[in-house]
Amino acid sequence: QVQLVESGGGLVQAGDSLRLSCAASGGAISKYTMGWVRQAPGKEREVVAAIGRNGAVTYYADSVKGRFTISRDNAKNTQSLRMNSLEPEDSGDYYCVADPATTQRLAATRLARFWGRGTQVTVSS
Numbered sequence: 001q002v003q004l005v006e007s008g009g010g011l012v013q014a015g016d017s018l019r020l021s022c023a024a025s026g027g028a029i030s031k032y033t034m035g036w037v038r039q040a041p042g043k044e045r046e047v048v049a050a051i052g053r054n055g056a057v058t059y060y061a062d063s064v065k066g067r068f069t070i071s072r073d074n075a076k077n078t079q080s081l082r083m084n085s086l087e088p089e090d091s092g093d094y095y096c097v098a099d100p101a102t103t104q105r106l107a108a109t110r111l112a113r114f115w116g117r118g119t120q121v122t123v124s125s
Contacts, residue, residue, distance in 0.1 A: 002027040002114040004096045009119030012086055016123070020081040022096030022116060030074040032098040032114070035059075035106050036081045039118075040092030045110050048094075049081055050103040059103040063089070086123045093118040 008020040020036065035050035049070035050059040058070055064083075072079040079096065097112035106112060 002029070002032070002098055004098060004114055004116035006094065006096045006116045006119040009094060009121045011122045011124065014087055014123055014125050016086050017082070017084045018086060018121060020083065020094055020096075020119060020121075022079045024077045024079075024098065028074070029072065029077050029079065029098055030054075032100055033103050033106055034070075034072055034079040035097045035099070035103070035112065036070065037095040037097050037110065037112070037115075038090075038092045039095065040089075043092070047097075047107040047110055050106050051079065052103050057103050059107050061107070083121075086121075088123045088125045091121055091123045093120050 003026045005023050036048050038046050038048045048061045048064050051070045051072050067085045069082040095118045096116040098114040099112040
């Protein structure tokens, strides 16, 4: 059973940057595609970014392309999401997820085997 713990959320202004981190325990993340799922009030759950097992394949939602960068460190059992040029529409709860599926399947299904508890990001205008 993999446990995921997010950190790095907060309240920022539009245009600012944030870095979200996710620390895993209980299992090696190298077995899984990792991703970040955003849930905003009144909106559908969205996979904003995902990264394949060895980091070679990445996926980004159109809404964050060019602004967000996902990365992982299998040796440290961590993943991160660098968020630049934040917009109010980026506000929401961000969940670290891990799943055996591919990045594309994770993005399409928005389902994952392991979830963190989430960290809140609020971007003021």
